[in-house]
């Protein structure tokens with residue numbers, strides 16, 4: 080079985096306790112939770128049974144250790160996570176609004192993961208790689224953008240598929256150049272796992288169906304639109320399937336999409352049929368929101384299969 084690779088931020092998340100709490104006033108926060116969209120994704124890839132590796136960096140500190148321990152214990156290959164003596168591990172603070180929206184303050188470009196550069200990856204990483212997963216949140220500085228671009232070239236050279244989650248964070252995609260880079264990756268990707276408004280945000284075309292058709296005319300083989308508590312739509316060349324969510328009580332929405340993506344890519348990497356993989360990923364996304372903390376609700380394939388058997 081080939082390996083799944085991703086590149087990007089590893090951080091700890093410090094989460095507001097109350098909905099409606101803002102960064103403008105003192106309030107209670109919980110954390111540190113191991114986090115970073117690529118880290119949540121890769122943790123779930125490994126936890127659900129595929130070989131998985133992340134290219135990143137942490138500081139030589141407790142926040143770095145929290146992440147390394149978690150990823151390693153779930154089977155992620157952490158050999159390409161550099162531990163930098165002169166940097167500190169990334170941190171994200173998050174607050175939740177009444178309407179479900181969130182605000183983030185990121186310390187990533189100025190932290191250990193801000194030092195990622197193209198020397199962090201080599202062709203050996205891609206020789207046995209089946210999927211290279213790119214997260215839109217991971218384009219926060221020039222060094223990492225160059226690394227992702229090098230990864231895109233290597234992925235193509237070694238026949239590794241590119242999967243892409245735009246994962247737009249307004250705090251990170253804050254200029255035209257970054258938006259254009261994400262649009263290029265979108266058109267290059269073989270698998271697109273996007274939030275409901277993200278295709279529209281990147282293409283400026285409101286019509287989901289014509290956006291999806293356009294992606295199939297480029298390089299896409301599978302497009303999945305994630306709709307939070309409303310479930311997902313799976314598009315392939317020959318079918319469109321709306322999949323209802325697995326009903327749960329939401330405690331914390333952060334990380335659902337990354338966990339969904341990790342499960343889906345891990346499943347198709349294990350040659351699980353695409354529609355079943357989508358249903359398993361939908362269950363994983365739902366389970367993710369039942370726990371406080373971005374990676375705390377990650378699950379094994381056995382747990383997901385149990386629910387799948389009950390439902391289908």
Ligand code: ATP
Nearest residue numbers: 274305306307308310324329334335336337364365
């Ligand atoms: P994020 O960027 O915050 O991780 P996302 O937009 O990428 O979010 P979501 O659509 O929020 O991803 O979540 C991915 C999938 O997880 C959903 O499509 C759905 O199947 C499942 N899911 C998320 N929230 C819920 C919920 N409250 N109840 C049931 N399932 C959910």
